[in-house]
Amino acid sequence: MNQRVLVASNRGPVSYQFGAGGSLTGHRGGGGMIAGVTDGLAALGPETSATWICAALSDADRAVARARNAGPRDEGLEVGIPVRMLDIAPDIFDRAYNRVANSALWFLLHQLFDTPSQPRFGREFRRDWEAYLAYNEAFAGALTEEAVTGEGDLRVLIQDYHLCLAPRLFRDRLGEAGPAAGIGHFCHTPWAPPDYYRMLPDEVGRALLDGILGADRAGFHAERWATAFLDCCAAVLGADVTRTGLAGPGPGPVGRVTYRGHVTEVAVHPLGVDAAALRERARAEDVRAHADALRRAAGDRKLIVRVDRTELSKNIVRGLAAYRELLATRPQWRGRVVHLAFAYPSRSALAEYRAYTGQVRELARQITEEFRTADWDPLILEVKDDYPRSLAACAVADVLLVNPIRDGMNLVAQEGPVLSERGCALVLSREAGAAATLAADALLVNPYDVTETAEALHRALEMPDAERARRGAALAATAAADPPARWLGGQLASLGLGS
Numbered sequence: 293m294n295q296r297v298l299v300a301s302n303r304g305p306v307s308y309q310f311g312a313g314g315s316l317t318g319h320r321g322g323g324g325m326i327a328g329v330t331d332g333l334a335a336l337g338p339e340t341s342a343t344w345i346c347a348a349l350s351d352a353d354r355a356v357a358r359a360r361n362a363g364p365r366d367e368g369l370e371v372g373i374p375v376r377m378l379d380i381a382p383d384i385f386d387r388a389y390n391r392v393a394n395s396a397l398w399f400l401l402h403q404l405f406d407t408p409s410q411p412r413f414g415r416e417f418r419r420d421w422e423a424y425l426a427y428n429e430a431f432a433g434a435l436t437e438e439a440v441t442g443e444g445d446l447r448v449l450i451q452d453y454h455l456c457l458a459p460r461l462f463r464d465r466l467g468e469a470g471p472a473a474g475i476g477h478f479c480h481t482p483w484a485p486p487d488y489y490r491m492l493p494d495e496v497g498r499a500l501l502d503g504i505l506g507a508d509r510a511g512f513h514a515e516r517w518a519t520a521f522l523d524c525c526a527a528v529l530g531a532d533v534t535r536t537g538l539a540g541p542g543p544g545p546v547g548r549v550t551y552r553g554h555v556t557e558v559a560v561h562p563l564g565v566d567a568a569a570l571r572e573r574a575r576a577e578d579v580r581a582h583a584d585a586l587r588r589a590a591g592d593r594k595l596i597v598r599v600d601r602t603e604l605s606k607n608i609v610r611g612l613a614a615y616r617e618l619l620a621t622r623p624q625w626r627g628r629v630v631h632l633a634f635a636y637p638s639r640s641a642l643a644e645y646r647a648y649t650g651q652v653r654e655l656a657r658q659i660t661e662e663f664r665t666a667d668w669d670p671l672i673l674e675v676k677d678d679y680p681r682s683l684a685a686c687a688v689a690d691v692l693l694v695n696p697i698r699d700g701m702n703l704v705a706q707e708g709p710v711l712s713e714r715g716c717a718l719v720l721s722r723e724a725g726a727a728a729t730l731a732a733d734a735l736l737v738n739p740y741d742v743t744e745t746a747e748a749l750h751r752a753l754e755m756p757d758a759e760r761a762r763r764g765a766a767l768a769a770t771a772a773a774d775p776p777a778r779w780l781g782g783q784l785a786s787l788g789l790g791s
């Protein structure tokens with residue numbers, strides 16, 4: 293049977309830049325969602341076709357979107373998936389993406405607000421909210437066009453907090469007359485409990501939940517976030533919520549919400565890694581060269597590695613503070629350990645992110661100044677994104693530090709053990725979604741507790757080789773158990789798509 297999958301997400305699998313003389317070059321989009329969807333779609337059989345709808349993020353993307361809208365559909369051949377980029381007006385996009393999605397919803401869902409002063413939902417926010425609605429309408433419109441023009445058994449996968457309204461808008465547009473389409477929404481972030489969620493203006497809080505409940509299946513990486521979503525549906529909407537709970541570590545349904553005559557199943561689909569593909573990539577020459585260079589730089593010193601985008605939720609500042617406390621309270625590690633901290637740029641349009649990047653740099657400078665000796669640099673902070681070097685760092689790490697304040701899942705915590713050559717010890721925040729599956733073999737920490745994190749780093753550094761190798765292998769096996777093909781295939785199967 294002819295089967296079709298439509299994916300909708302803010303960031304697409306390819307993004308463009310202007311080069312010299314106005315030429316355009318495409319590069320693969322970053323982030324866990326892109327990796328999961330791209331690899332998941334690649335694993336679908338030949339009977340299933342896919343189209344990916346995303347927003348044009350830059351002027352270069354807009355130029356590509358306009359040229360392609362005027363010509364034949366050949367988008368996205370760079371990643372092997374047809375891509376339709378939406379040329380949404382820059383002001384609408386800016387308000388929807390930067391102001392609502394990243395400044396309000398990201399902070400809300402990760403519980404990051406500095407509440408004595410933030411958030412402030414005034415008139416300006418109401419304008420931004422209108423833009424978020426228009427942005428979601430643009431996606432719902434494009435999905436409807438694709439749905440009614442193509443042929444085949446259709447499933448629609450809508451991604452993330454940028455597109456909470458799109459499932460309901462799409463369902464309404466399609467109406468009774470349109471082709472039957474199973475609709476899934478997947479949120480890659482945590483979800484906040486009702487008391488925190490209620491900080492949103494009432495009408496906004498209700499609209500977001502109602503929007504997601506336009507889907508047949510609402511997915512999360514961890515049971516905790518799925519349960520918080522059910523709690524919000526009950527407390528904020530007064531919806532009829534049935535809880536089944538998860539039988540094991542997932543995937544599977546945790547409950548159902550009946551609202552406005554429609555039933556949405558709420559489920560957990562943990563996203564792990566394609567271990568074989570990742571190891572294959574790490575065997576390439578560029579990664580090997582970086583690994584050799586890192587080993588030479590470290591000498592016989594132990595390496596503590598972290599790899600993050602510079603998100604406030606990633607807790608890089610407390611991670612550095614824990615390393616400082618380790619060196620201050622456990623002087624035996626001075627000269628015997630190096631911390632490689634990769635903190636790559638993210639969302640620099642937001643003042644909070646620029647300020648946070650400044651804090652990271654400043655604390656790193658202080659640590660270097662305080663502890664550096666003639667022949668030992670305690671900390672190497674790298675802020676320029678370099679994927680092969682990140683893989684290499686994971687391969688040679690003795691300890692991997694992943695300490696987010698809160699995280700939907702966290703792929704680094706899973707990629708690190710898979711890539712590790714000798715098995716690494718994982719110091720992991722209990723607030724990462726990945727803690728649900730990795731807890732038994734990681735050293736779990738409260739991400740706010742700098743002293744506890746410093747102690748965990750110490751325990752990780754002195755862990756006997758055999759124990760580190762054993763735990764590392766177990767972590768890698770757990771991460772490999774939920775590859776993108778299973779993550780995406782499981783969602784499609786739950787929406788009734790055969791493989």
Ligand code: F6P
Nearest residue numbers: 303322323324325326452480481
């Ligand atoms: O990590 C959560 C997440 O929502 C991912 O799904 C997505 O890749 C990313 O954050 C979005 O980040 P950005 O704003 O850079 O596109």
